[in-house]
Amino acid sequence: MNNIFIKCLNSEKIQSGACHGQFVINALKPGQGITIGNQLRRVLLGDLGGMAISAVRIAGVSHEFSTIPGVREDILEILLNLKGIVLKSKTKETQFGRLKIQGPNVVTADLIKLTDDLKIINPNHYIATLSTSSIFEIEFKFEYGTGYKLASQTFLEEDENYLQLDTIFMPVQKVDFKIENIYDSSNDITESLFLDIWTNGSISPTEALESASQIIIDLFAALIHNTDKTENKHEDVQTDSISIEPYNNIAIEELQLSVRAYNCLKKAKINTVGDLLQYSPEKLQELKNFGRKSADEVFSTLKNKLGISLT
Incomplete structure (x- = not known):
């Protein structure tokens, strides 16, 4: 186990700010590759959190089936486009942003005014097109979470006219791994685990791997420290029968x-x-x-x- 090491083979930015990284973990014992690969994949895809748009309030819009004069897209198309905006946040607190623009114009993500704690990874992401001189105004609600959250309702009267979005918080988009057997001069077998990680750009593949590894470490550490202490009370009694x-x-x-x-x-x-x-x-x-x-x-x-x- 002392000879195990991890190496980054490739790290690159791809389209729309997304990132890809390839890593290899060497000197694993037979069977450890599939165990570690499965565990890392599950944590990378399910346990890492991110910031995303969870709701919007659009001026002059009362429901998701509305249309806006002078805007080429209907509300459902705009909401779908907004789901593609990728955010990076320094905090996990709920935050708000605003967009206000007069047409004719092409509306992209870089026009959204944010707090200093938020950054848009894909600023050129398309939102809508204004074909007239009408004013287009949106207020955004940003939330931090993990996994995928379905909108409980697309329109909540009690939520101050916010339209709820199906929200993807996951910063890791895809994980693949493969295992190769390595034979040394004495014909002993070790395994190499090759891990490919794709992220949306709000976190690098290296950061994602480090965070996932720490989550796994914390999980097993909690299991060790939180072992039921009552087992010790019966230890002497059980020793004889065992x-x-x-x-x-x-x-x-x-x-x-x-x-x-x-x-x-x-x-x-x-x-x-x-x-x-x-x-x-x-x-x-x-x-x-x-x-x-x-x-x-x-x-x-x-x-x-x-x-x-x-x-």
Whole structure:
């Protein structure tokens, strides 16, 4: 485990401010690649948070099926375009922004006035087109969250005429991984885990990987520190029984008995070695169709495989 290391193979910005990064984790033991890859992928896609537009209030609009004079797009098209705006925030607090412009003009994301804590990653993102000299005004509500949130209602009267949006908070858009086996000079096998991460640009792939790793570390640290303390109270009591009968939970299938002996035990609802140890030799031979030969087989198997003697 001490030789494990991670290396960034490639990091680049792609269209609309999105980012892609490729990483490799080397010197893993066989089987560790799939375990680590699956865990990182789930956390990257599900547990990292981001800031997004959750609701808007458009001047002169009473519902999502309205139209605005002089604006080429209807409200549903505008709301769909707004969902594509990518934001980076220094805080997790709910914030507000405003856009007010007079046409004719093309409305893009860079025209939105924000607080100093917010930054738009794709400022050239298209919102709408004004074909006349009418005034187009929107107030934005920005919220921080994780995953995907469906709008409970598209129009809430009690929410001061805000139109609610289906909100994508996830900064990581896609994660792929693959595993390669590496053979050394002595033919020992190690694994290399190749991880590809695509983000929307509000966070770099390296930052996303670091955050996901920290979430996993914190999770297991919490499991260690929050272990039920009542287990310690029964530790002394359980120690004796464990040392005397360490094989209680082994299924009788593991003993590889003959078909006759196995069937007799199963019919008597003897499913584990622990169940078997509840029977004395005399009581065991009283089982239906369980003769001396089957009993001798069971006694011999217990002694040879597990070192247990029934006397």
